[in-house]
Amino acid sequence: MEKLLVVEDDIGIQKQLKWTLDDYDVVFAGDKSSAISSLRRFTPKVVTLDLGLPPDAENASEGLATLQEILSLDPSCKVIVITGNEDNLNALEAIKLGAHDFYQKPINDEELTVIINRAFFVSSIETENAKREALECEDTPIIGTSPKIMRVKSMIDKVAPTELTTLLLGESGTGKDLIAREIHQKSRRNTKPFVAINCASIPENLLESELFGYEKGAFTGAQKTTPGKIECANGGTLFLDEIGDMPYPLQAKILRFLQDKVVERVGGRTQIPVDIKIVCATNQNLREMVLEKTFREDLFYRISEIVIDIPPLRERNEDVLILSRMLLNQCADMLSKKFTGFSDEAMAALMAHSWPGNIRELQNKIRSAAVMSDTKLISVMDLGLDDTHDELDFSLKVTREKAEKEAVSKALAYCDGNVSNTAKYLGITRPTLYHAS
Ligand SMILES: Nc1ncnc2c1ncn2[C@@H]1O[C@H](COP(=O)(O)OP(=O)(O)OP(=O)(O)O)[C@@H](O)[C@H]1O
Ligand SMILES: [Mg+2]
Incomplete structure (x- = not known):
């Protein structure tokens, strides 16, 4: 569960929010110093912050100071400022200081939940982008994140x-x-x-x-x-x-x-x-x-x-798509063509194939697909991987079974072939173990 920090001094509202926000792991703080220590401890991606905090609960000074300190510690933190009714000026001030959004009391559970969900969503997109950028800046031609x-x-x-x-x-x-x-x-x-x-x-x-x-x-x-x-x-x-x-x-x-x-x-x-x-x-x-x-x-x-x-490509399946995209971009440059990417089935086929020829095979498949494709979207047919349809439909099942078999054989080896110990070790019953192996 995602951590959500709620900075709110009113115990009644704290209780209300605890019930409303049960999809999150909510941490409460009633003042600035406990808000900051919770921020350091839990590094929540989203914080709701009541601007009227003690010792200045009637005004927004303590709330705004808390906002500034949160953002200086974690500039990517999404702070949703909660202001008193009609307190537009402070809301505006908070946004200027870098708050992600604001919400005016009285709190409507549903509305606030929507705003919080959206803040988490934005935060996850930003993290994804930052990761991708970091990868692009990485000074190595070796692609892969597995x-x-x-x-x-x-x-x-x-x-x-x-x-x-x-x-x-x-x-x-x-x-x-x-x-x-x-x-x-x-x-x-x-x-x-x-x-x-x-x-x-x-x-x-x-x-x-x-x-x-x-x-x-x-x-x-x-x-x-x-x-x-x-x-x-x-x-x-x-x-x-x-x-x-x-x-x-x-x-x-x-x-x-x-x-x-x-x-x-x-x-x-x-x-x-x-x-x-x-x-x-x-x-x-x-x-x-x-x-x-x-x-x-x-x-x-x-x-x-x-x-x-160097692991074969089938042992780092998570790299297949990122490599495919990179190779497709290279082909696009080479052929002066433009591609938007791979169709869903094409991606599934790329993932399902076992790539005995590893990255060179992937390279060849993508090159020929790029040459053959009449559209901007590479299809399964372009890739010539349509023979994997059956495998595709069951790919999750097959993957799971493969992983299970692997775990079982490792555990058996670890337990010197003792079936009871292996079952215990794997947290399953003996009959299940027989079934799995
Ligand atoms: N992680 C990677 N990221 C990007 N490109 C890769 C990656 N691994 C391999 N390639 C590309 O795949 C192709 C095959 O790689 P390479 O020639 O280094 O393999 P090899 O292990 O030497 O193969 P062989 O045993 O057949 O000689 C090359 O064009 C290489 O640039
Ligand atoms: Mg070589």
């Missing part, structure tokens, strides 16, 4: 200033590339190069010379001495993408480089010192690869000084 992505953002802020080697783990399309760049951007190396190399896309025999460079004549075709990517990144950040695909023999050489911070070009003898920060990424399970001996254990520990797990 707790999981907020945690990733805060980890980025913490690791960026350090020299620790960071490993980004996440499914394809979750933003590993974007995050690697962001770590560089937020580091003291951001004026120096960010060099990315995709270990999976370069043929094994070329990867070594690509990374370490080569001397003229080192092999057929090596016509001139060429520095490798590591050297090129000097002073900046080297992003080793898809590190899980690094050939086993080369892993030893990389490890040596990580330990000694020097490179030797292929066919060369000189040791060239380099100062770089390393960020690695993979969508493979490196631990399993270590067990299977396809990834060196020592290298694994060396690159995973900090590990950032």
Whole structure:
């Protein structure tokens, strides 16, 4: 229940309001000092304030002073001033000082309730807007407000200033590339190069010379001495993408480089010192690869000084719409088209889809929808997500069931599989637990 502070010295009116305003958690204060201490303690979004307060109950001076102090402590607080009958001048004065609204006695319960409800409504809209603005000002290209992505953002802020080697783990399309760049951007190396190399896309025999460079004549075709990517990144950040695909023999050489911070070009003898920060990424399970001996254990520990797990989009459903809107705006600019947004069904379909290809898949869907759409409103058909209709109708049910199953399996694990304890732990009966699992 929302807290509502009622500043009123008349006990009779206090009682009347207590009954009327039972949708709110009402806190009463009879004078200025208790009003201010309640404001500090409960931070109500809305306050009703009787202007005639003791010691000057006949006039408005104490009431107006209270109003000023409330607003100086919390400028977003919506104060509804309650004045004596026909006391227009003080009402006007209060509005000038920043009161949200005024109401003249005698109090009509229904009217006052409408005014209070509206004040809460305005306050909630303002809070929403402020949140959105704060997000827009946030200096990161990483969109999302889910707790999981907020945690990733805060980890980025913490690791960026350090020299620790960071490993980004996440499914394809979750933003590993974007995050690697962001770590560089937020580091003291951001004026120096960010060099990315995709270990999976370069043929094994070329990867070594690509990374370490080569001397003229080192092999057929090596016509001139060429520095490798590591050297090129000097002073900046080297992003080793898809590190899980690094050939086993080369892993030893990389490890040596990580330990000694020097490179030797292929066919060369000189040791060239380099100062770089390393960020690695993979969508493979490196631990399993270590067990299977396809990834060196020592290298694994060396690159995973900090590990950032990037959650797949299906685990942060609350980010889907905000990302969709942002992507649609980008497409609109690109195509010089104007869109008003997504239809209700389109939004429901976006939310219901499980996005196995994560943000890249979302990006593709929105791009093609933006191209295809003949109207300003993107529809389910435009998105090509109409196959999810069935899922849509039951999406709340499905979500609930999924969440229940997850909670049950976690609780079972926590209780070592003991059914009675699990039921107790979950606050349900055993039969319900059987039903849920
Ligand atoms: N949180 C986010 N906010 C905004 N855009 C994002 C976000 N995450 C990813 N993207 C965008 O989605 C696309 C895919 O992200 P990215 O290339 O970083 O993923 P990836 O994890 O490196 O994928 P892959 O494993 O396939 O290489 C990019 O265009 C990226 O800018
Ligand atoms: Mg990538």
